[in-house]
Amino acid sequence: MFCDFSLLHLFHKWVLYTDYLYFLSFIVMVEKTIIIGGGIAGLSCALKLQEANENFLLITDNLGGRIKYSAKERINFGAYFVMRSYKNAGKLVSKGKLINPLDVCFHNSDVEKFSLLHFHTLKRLPELIRFYFAMREFSVHYERFKQRCLTLSQKEAMGLDPYIKALYTQPANDFIKEKRFNKVADDYISKFSYACTGVGPEQINSLDFLNVSMGILQPIYNLTFDEKIISDRFGAQLVTDTINTIEKGEGKFILNGASGTKYQARNIVVATPADITKNLLKKDHIRGACKIYVYHVEAALKKAYRRFSLNLFPPSSEIMLTAKQGNGSYLIYTSEKEVDLLGVCENYKLITMVPWEKAMFVFGGAFLEQVYGEGLYIAGDHNGLGLEPAAISGIFTANRIMNNQ
Numbered sequence: 001m002f003c004d005f006s007l008l009h010l011f012h013k014w015v016l017y018t019d020y021l022y023f024l025s026f027i028v029m030v031e032k033t034i035i036i037g038g039g040i041a042g043l044s045c046a047l048k049l050q051e052a053n054e055n056f057l058l059i060t061d062n063l064g065g066r067i068k069y070s071a072k073e074r075i076n077f078g079a080y081f082v083m084r085s086y087k088n089a090g091k092l093v094s095k096g097k098l099i100n101p102l103d104v105c106f107h108n109s110d111v112e113k114f115s116l117l118h119f120h121t122l123k124r125l126p127e128l129i130r131f132y133f134a135m136r137e138f139s140v141h142y143e144r145f146k147q148r149c150l151t152l153s154q155k156e157a158m159g160l161d162p163y164i165k166a167l168y169t170q171p172a173n174d175f176i177k178e179k180r181f182n183k184v185a186d187d188y189i190s191k192f193s194y195a196c197t198g199v200g201p202e203q204i205n206s207l208d209f210l211n212v213s214m215g216i217l218q219p220i221y222n223l224t225f226d227e228k229i230i231s232d233r234f235g236a237q238l239v240t241d242t243i244n245t246i247e248k249g250e251g252k253f254i255l256n257g258a259s260g261t262k263y264q265a266r267n268i269v270v271a272t273p274a275d276i277t278k279n280l281l282k283k284d285h286i287r288g289a290c291k292i293y294v295y296h297v298e299a300a301l302k303k304a305y306r307r308f309s310l311n312l313f314p315p316s317s318e319i320m321l322t323a324k325q326g327n328g329s330y331l332i333y334t335s336e337k338e339v340d341l342l343g344v345c346e347n348y349k350l351i352t353m354v355p356w357e358k359a360m361f362v363f364g365g366a367f368l369e370q371v372y373g374e375g376l377y378i379a380g381d382h383n384g385l386g387l388e389p390a391a392i393s394g395i396f397t398a399n400r401i402m403n404n405q
């Protein structure tokens with residue numbers, strides 16, 4: 001009788017396996033452009049190149065990156081919402097349910113809280129008007145800046161707009177003081193910005209703060225991300241692998257994948273998170289990252305938090321927000337890992353916790369260039385937070401590659 005575990009059979013299998021690894025280490029895939037990283041930045045670059053019939057390969061160890069949408073549960077464990085103005089990111093993610101601003105509550109404590117319809121909002125009217133005009137001025141500059149960033153590097157675009165350039169190095173707190181909306185910032189805006197970034201206005205720059213705060217003045221929607229549609233769209237141009245090292249050769253780059261495959265390309269777009277980009281390219285300072293922990297729980301919230309779908313908290317609280325999900329469960333975002341959720345829940349059962357140890361690169365004034373000499377490009381949210389700036393940076397790299405040929 002044939003025995004599966006005969007010594008001869010095992011030896012044969014071993015030879016086959018080692019031959020296979022040996023063979024793999026010699027595979028070289030040659031492309032004109034290789035994009036490393038399949039988050040919104042890398043995907044936006046790939047989409048733009050595909051639309052122009054360009055030759056490229058997108059290599060990523062995961063699709064979506066900090067977009068982590070569970071189609072089964074219809075829950076986002078990473079990026080949560082898109083704004084109406086997200087024209088570029090909107091090509092890869094879809095708008096879900098509108099987040100109703102009247103269903104949001106801003107808390108100072110278990111007892112002190114107010115929704116937008118509260119008398120408190122009326123009391124703040126003069127400051128709210130000042131905030132509105134400050135945002136109107138910002139949005140004129142910012143929309144023009146984003147448009148320019150599709151074809152100019154962020155540095156070039158900032159060079160054309162000193163207003164935006166100054167915001168990159170100005171702490172958000174200084175902007176708030178200068179425009180005199182401190183109380184409105186404390187009561188509403190900083191809570192919203194904290195819920196989006198995990199940090200208070202004293203820790204982020206004005207550009208990030210105002211970009212995020214646009215979500216208070218325009219409709220925002222839950223997002224959905226369909227991995228199948230995206231992977232079908234790119235087909236064989238999408239490869240699952242992790243790039244360990246990048247070497248520069250004569251007029252080309254050689255990338256070593258964890259699978260053993262080598263890739264070669266004239267252009268590379270490094271669209272990985274800033275810390276990985278820094279390691280792969282062994283250069284430059286990057287901004288420091290904040291942490292966000294997303295707890296998914298079945299819970300009975302305390303009475304103060306039960307009425308509203310979204311509860312927002314001040315930066316002094318480790319709990320950033322609670323968000324009720326379609327199936328009745330809750331997401332609770334925290335800025336620390338070990339947080340007592342009984343601060344907001346009467347009781348809860350933990351379903352899962354998704355840690356983002358490098359959630360967003362928000363601290364400090366470091367600035368990552370997008371073009372590093374011939375053929376080497378960087379895309380991502382390194383200099384500007386969120387899905388739309390990351391998508392725009394990906395489109396910029398695709399445009400630069402096409403213009404440079």
Ligand SMILES: Cc1cc2nc3c(=O)[nH]c(=O)nc-3n(C[C@H](O)[C@H](O)[C@H](O)COP(=O)(O)OP(=O)(O)OC[C@H]3O[C@@H](n4cnc5c(N)ncnc54)[C@H](O)[C@@H]3O)c2cc1C
Pocket residue numbers: 036037038039040041042059060061062063064065066067077078079080081082196241242243244271272273276292294356358359360379380381382385386387388390
């Ligand atoms: C909890 C949380 C909530 C957020 N909420 C929002 C929100 O509501 N709205 C909003 O606009 N933004 C939000 N953001 C920010 C937003 O998610 C990011 O700004 C954006 O997704 C960054 O996209 P990216 O493509 O630059 O990077 P990433 O999404 O991080 O993509 C990088 C990709 O590179 C891949 N990769 C890494 N290393 C390698 C390697 N060596 N080889 C191959 N591939 C590699 C990764 O797998 C990943 O796919 C949130 C972020 C977090 C963490």
